[in-house]
Amino acid sequence: MTHRVFTDSYIRALKAKEAPYKRSEHAAKGEGRLTVRVLPSGTREFFYRYRVGGLDKTIALGRYDALGRNGRTLKQIGKELRDKRNLQRETGDVKEHLRAKKRRAEVEKRQGSFKQLLDAYVESL
Secondary structure, eight states, rough: OOOOOOOOHHHOOOOOOOOOOEEEOOOTSOOOOEEEEEEEEEEEEEEEEETTTTTEEEEEEEEEESSSOOOOOHHHHHHHHHHHHHHHHHHHHHHHHHHHHHHHHHHHHHHHHHHHHHHHHHHHH
């Protein structure tokens, strides 16, 4: 097995093919992997792939751009990967944790105080 570590030169050297293909970075057992998908257009997209309860889950980390103008640099993607791995260690399932966090934010956004409710009612009259 190849112990592949992504570098800018390795990512830039990945050539577009007729069909999309993926390459994964080496990771310790039980730790999610950084995966790059190369599209026929030459675009490189990064994902964090991990396993929970026997199911593969994937989270998009962004599109690659060596200069960071139209996408993210490998350094930025690496930071995002470390954040997701840490979140996985803390919560067990990154994707479910992010969904729950989004739902809580939506609920909090809709909530208001009784005074705000009365003020809105009076204003509507």
